[in-house]
Amino acid sequence: GTLQYLSKPQRRGAERGIVVTANNSYDEQPLTLHNARAACERYIQTIPENPGSYRFKGIIICGGGIKYFTNTWVCINMLRRLGCRLPIQVWHLGKREVDEKMKTLLASLEVECIDAYQVRKKHPVRMLGGWQLKPYAILHCPFEEVLLLDADNVPVVNPDILFETPEYRATGAVFWPDYGRLPKGQPIWRSCRVRRPGEPEFESGQILVNKTKCWKALRLALWFNENSDFYYQYLHGDKETFHLAFRKLKKSYALVEKPIHSLSGTMCQHDFDGNRIFQHRNTDKWNLLLANKR
Numbered sequence: 001g002t003l004q005y006l007s008k009p010q011r012r013g014a015e016r017g018i019v020v021t022a023n024n025s026y027d028e029q030p031l032t033l034h035n036a037r038a039a040c041e042r043y044i045q046t047i048p049e050n051p052g053s054y055r056f057k058g059i060i061i062c063g064g065g066i067k068y069f070t071n072t073w074v075c076i077n078m079l080r081r082l083g084c085r086l087p088i089q090v091w092h093l094g095k096r097e098v099d100e101k102m103k104t105l106l107a108s109l110e111v112e113c114i115d116a117y118q119v120r121k122k123h124p125v126r127m128l129g130g131w132q133l134k135p136y137a138i139l140h141c142p143f144e145e146v147l148l149l150d151a152d153n154v155p156v157v158n159p160d161i162l163f164e165t166p167e168y169r170a171t172g173a174v175f176w177p178d179y180g181r182l183p184k185g186q187p188i189w190r191s192c193r194v195r196r197p198g199e200p201e202f203e204s205g206q207i208l209v210n211k212t213k214c215w216k217a218l219r220l221a222l223w224f225n226e227n228s229d230f231y232y233q234y235l236h237g238d239k240e241t242f243h244l245a246f247r248k249l250k251k252s253y254a255l256v257e258k259p260i261h262s263l264s265g266t267m268c269q270h271d272f273d274g275n276r277i278f279q280h281r282n283t284d285k286w287n288l289l290l291a292n293k294r
Helices: 009-015 035-045 065-081 100-105 118-124 133-140 160-163 166-171 183-191 211-224 239-248
Strands: 055-062 086-093 110-116 143-151 153-155 173-175 204-210 261-263 266-268 275-279
Touching: 035 183, 035 211, 055 065, 055 100, 055 133, 065 086, 065 100, 065 153, 065 183, 086 133, 100 110, 100 173, 110 183, 118 133, 133 204, 133 211, 143 153, 143 211, 160 275, 166 261, 173 211, 183 239, 204 211, 204 261, 211 239
Parallel strands: 055 086, 055 143, 086 110
Antiparallel strands: 143 204, 153 275, 173 204, 261 266, 266 275
16 A cells, blocks of 8 residues: 555565565654654654664765766765775665776775665665665664765865864764755654754755764654655755754754855865865766866
8 A cells, every 4th residue: 555655666666675665654654744743753762772783983975876976986086185094885776876897996995885775675764765875874884983975075184083073072973054944844843843943954965973872863864764755845855854853852963153165066064163174066066078167
């Protein structure tokens, strides 16, 4: 019965055993503004314990396919040129997104490629696309302390320093601001019985988290995303699902205060001292076949 609420590609995936049909809603019906609150509360009561098997620090980038792999390659090269020696994983959706030639290009940079569809066989998730992949990869990568970077994000200094900032050490989570707040998100905050904070929305081109400290909030963020057929009607992709989950569970976090500095097609983000650290080329992505702006 639940297959009727999935798209045709999702139904085909379900028939192959790839998609797990919803078993986490309040009454096994499609989520609506009327039942989402009860479904969310019930899920919170069932959040599994942290297995405690995660170790060390690492960087994850979700980026496959010719469009995003080009950006991924630039991002990783910049990290290594800036002296970052942290382990890096590139998460992708199936063999069509990252082939053997792509893996060869990354091998010399000491990068491991992870097919999320293979991970899904052990850790089922109801829906898994580009935006949903980010919280999924954070939770299921082997690192305890994780820096997530969008593929089209360009570091301009070694981001290792972020792991040592007092703000991160105190809270276990650092987020960066978006430009403002979209009005259409208000119904979801009301649905969760959470007062919308007087701060910008999160911009999830970069996220820094300690999974031990933030486990339940990250699990709830993933739940919002695996029910994205409902939540994305009111939220712009994954970014506010983190904000909502951390506020719902009253989990502390640090939000960089300095607002975005805009370049053409690029959002510049900063550290806690106001220094530029990332240039997120979200609407001016690196392109293999075109001239790219400097």
